[in-house]
Amino acid sequence: MTRPLHLTTLATCTVFLPLATLAQELPGLRPGMDVEYSPYLQEDFPNQVFFGDTHLHTSFSADAGLVGATTTPDDAFRFAKGEEVTSSNGIPARLRRPLDWLVVTDHAENLGIPAALAADDPVLTDTEWGAQLAEIAAPGTEEAMIASYEFWMQATFAGTDPLAGTPFGQTMWEVATEAAERHNDPGAFTAFIGFEWTSQPNGSNMHRNIIYRDGKDLADQKVPISSYDTDDPEMLWDWMEDYETATGGRMLAIPHGGNLSNGLMFDDITLSGQPLTADYAQRRMQYEPLYEITQMKGDGETHPMLSVDDDFADYGTWDKGSFGPDPKTPEMLPKEYARSAWMRGIAYEAELGTNPFKFGVVGSTDAHTGLSTAGENNFFGKVALVEPTGDPIRYEETITGRATPDPSDDLTHADALASGLAAVWARENTREALFDAMERKEVYATTGTRLRVRVFGGWGFTAEDMDRSDFAAYGYKEGVPMGGDLSAAPEGTAPTFLIRALRDPDGANLDRIQVVKGWTTSEGPQERVYDVAWSDDRVPGTDGKLPPVGDTADASTATYTNAIGAPVLGAFWQDPEFDPTQRAFYYIRVIEIPTPRWTTYDSVFFGIELPGTIAASHQERAYTSPIWFTPQS
Structure with a gap:
């Protein structure tokens, strides 16, 4: 059977017509518009x-x-x-x-x-x-x-x-x-x-x-x-x-x-x-x-x-x-x-x-x-x-x-x-x-799990920015990541932070996200830990402390369940005690729910007694590199 002539002609045109000409004839392109489509070629931030x-x-x-x-x-x-x-x-x-x-x-x-x-x-x-x-x-x-x-x-x-x-x-x-x-x-x-x-x-x-x-x-x-x-x-x-x-x-x-x-x-x-x-x-x-x-x-x-x-x-x-x-x-x-x-x-x-x-x-x-x-x-x-x-x-x-x-x-x-x-x-x-x-300090530590943590610090972030589809791109554009520096605080403002944490896909749920702040005063350096996001329906007590998340770890079987905690946590946080004349640093600590220690896994696998001085479970965690604030000279 002979192929229809119009199909043959079309195939021939497709092969030999210059690609640039085809691109220019696509509908919706403005004169002089860059025809390279892939948006990711334009990104330069860590992803x-x-x-x-x-x-x-x-x-x-x-x-x-x-x-x-x-x-x-x-x-x-x-x-x-x-x-x-x-x-x-x-x-x-x-x-x-x-x-x-x-x-x-x-x-x-x-x-x-x-x-x-x-x-x-x-x-x-x-x-x-x-x-x-x-x-x-x-x-x-x-x-x-x-x-x-x-x-x-x-x-x-x-x-x-x-x-x-x-x-x-x-x-x-x-x-x-x-x-x-x-x-x-x-x-x-x-x-x-x-x-x-x-x-x-x-x-x-x-x-x-x-x-x-x-x-x-x-x-x-x-x-x-x-x-x-x-x-x-x-x-x-x-x-x-x-x-x-x-x-x-x-x-x-x-x-x-x-x-x-x-x-x-x-x-x-x-x-x-x-x-x-x-x-x-x-x-x-x-x-x-x-x-x-x-x-x-x-x-x-x-x-x-x-x-x-x-x-x-x-x-x-x-x-x-x-x-x-x-x-x-x-x-x-x-x-x-x-x-x-x-x-x-x-x-x-x-x-x-x-x-x-x-x-x-x-x-x-x-x-x-x-x-x-x-x-x-x-x-x-x-x-x-x-x-x-x-x-x-x-x-x-x-x-x-x-x-x-x-x-x-x-x-x-x-x-x-x-x-x-x-x-x-x-x-x-x-x-x-x-x-x-590593050299620019855009790194963080975990105690062994592969939970993901991201933080940006800046002067103009809002709570609505947590929901942005371009969260990372916006964070880099308007602020600095872990390991970065803030200075020149606009008058009447305090640092704002966007924080996201995702549990290890094969690991334990998250208990809480904390911001740890250190700062200088005339009496010497000070520190404070803020709970900024947490799982379940817990309410801080009169002392400001958040109740423990609980413990599902079973020492007799070296197992735990994710019936408590959350797979994802996020927080918008603004420093409530900021003084633009004081140097400060902020880092993020993410705490997982309790899980068995390696000693507990060993005791079950080998049928040996767990040492009395060693806890059966612990709460693994991540620490980010700080973001530093330096007052303008």
């Missing part, structure tokens, strides 16, 4: 949340690989991408949902030494010290493993790198960066290059994780700095500056574990004993724009002795011994927690003109298993020794307080949190986009 971990160790870390960890950086990236891997103790492991990105941050101190030892690599064993280590570890027994770890620790205590002057550091660093390069898949999964600088003067935790924006070609040009080189953060910043100058690359550092720093993390003097200066403050915020506020070794938002009116302050509190011999004392606490640091930071800004503690926040795991597991029902623990097992060691292994003379200073693995995650607002899943979001 997605990407969840990841800035702090994970593998067998390339001496304090992991020498004590039983077998997972490699390659395993860590595969696991984060959703693949099944075998844990160090032979347990099949997999994430229910893959991460969007990961930084493997193995300790810089002899990074890769366990892997080199296992491979009998001559880059290690051809050295005198390396040959001694290999001989100690050769029997392969638990005793030999412990002895090899203690032999390595002697070198770290001495402060002299036993492999200095050898190619070991460069060789193993290139192996680590190759793993990140191999797994980096822009748009699908981001594998950052990174390491941990493990400063620990007298056992006080001053650790930082270093994250590169760059690829292997730049990162390989400079071997990571370690605590063998210095314990002083200012010298770390010098090293970072040298790297950026020499390579043209970029990096940032994320401190963590201030609750174990014995007052050093946010001290009023530098590590060398000098008073804080404007230059110090500027450099600290240039290289350390973020802080890891929650992780396995405790939560670092605030402490019940610092925030006595905050009903949610006592969460994941690790306030006993650090890694050294000095006991914890009350005067250390204000210099260990994020909220008090933010309050002292705005006071410093009034004095110095620059805020040394103007950081955003992320959560991460600090796992030494190579497995980034922040889920309560899938927690593989701190180290290989305490991977899932019914053995009492899973609960009883001492983590901190070993070096103090008082046994009551000990904190055990049962006290650990299955925390946390770093949430980043960005437009695409690439090293560049995620790094830039």
Whole structure:
């Protein structure tokens, strides 16, 4: 059958007629009108949340690989991408949902030494010290493993790198960066290059994780700095500056574990004993724009002795011994927690003109298993020794307080949190986009769940703006997001905030949204927590406190129900006590309904008794980076 001529003619015209001509002839287009339709090509604001971990160790870390960890950086990236891997103790492991990105941050101190030892690599064993280590570890027994770890620790205590002057550091660093390069898949999964600088003067935790924006070609040009080189953060910043100058690359550092720093993390003097200066403050915020506020070794938002009116302050509190011999004392606490640091930071800004503690926040795991597991029902623990097992060691292994003379200073693995995650607002899943979001502090922390939080602060928002279909676009146009700055308050106005929170799709309902404010006064910094949105039909009492949401968690089955709480909460809030002459910061805390802790899941799965000192349930949460207000000079 012959095709009708008019159809053939039409097909021919469609093929050869220029597309631009067709577009111009479409009805409804005005002369000179741009014919590119897609509205999303015109957007430039962050439109997605990407969840990841800035702090994970593998067998390339001496304090992991020498004590039983077998997972490699390659395993860590595969696991984060959703693949099944075998844990160090032979347990099949997999994430229910893959991460969007990961930084493997193995300790810089002899990074890769366990892997080199296992491979009998001559880059290690051809050295005198390396040959001694290999001989100690050769029997392969638990005793030999412990002895090899203690032999390595002697070198770290001495402060002299036993492999200095050898190619070991460069060789193993290139192996680590190759793993990140191999797994980096822009748009699908981001594998950052990174390491941990493990400063620990007298056992006080001053650790930082270093994250590169760059690829292997730049990162390989400079071997990571370690605590063998210095314990002083200012010298770390010098090293970072040298790297950026020499390579043209970029990096940032994320401190963590201030609750174990014995007052050093946010001290009023530098590590060398000098008073804080404007230059110090500027450099600290240039290289350390973020802080890891929650992780396995405790939560670092605030402490019940610092925030006595905050009903949610006592969460994941690790306030006993650090890694050294000095006991914890009350005067250390204000210099260990994020909220008090933010309050002292705005006071410093009034004095110095620059805020040394103007950081955003992320959560991460600090796992030494190579497995980034922040889920309560899938927690593989701190180290290989305490991977899932019914053995009492899973609960009883001492983590901190070993070096103090008082046994009551000990904190055990049962006290650990299955925390946390770093949430980043960005437009695409690439090293560049995620790094830039971290640098501008448009990030928030969760204790392990993937709840979504968004906040904008400005001067002219109204309650009706909560219902806008262009909520995000309008928020960026008329205000600033988390991590941003407000200034020049119009006369007679107060900051207004638009806040939205959505529960983890596979997780628990939300209890409430809170705004936490800190501000300066002539009597010193002040703080207040405001409940601004909550679930169910609760009414604040005469004391202004909101009643608890309830608790559906069942310790006997390690289950809960979403019969309480709300899947979505939102709030328009205006500061009722705003003074335009006072510096202030505001951050959002979102609280979930109670759910079982990992210890409860373990007790049910293994049929073991839950420790009497550990609560069966807890309320997971998210913390956003603050929005700061600075009065106009």
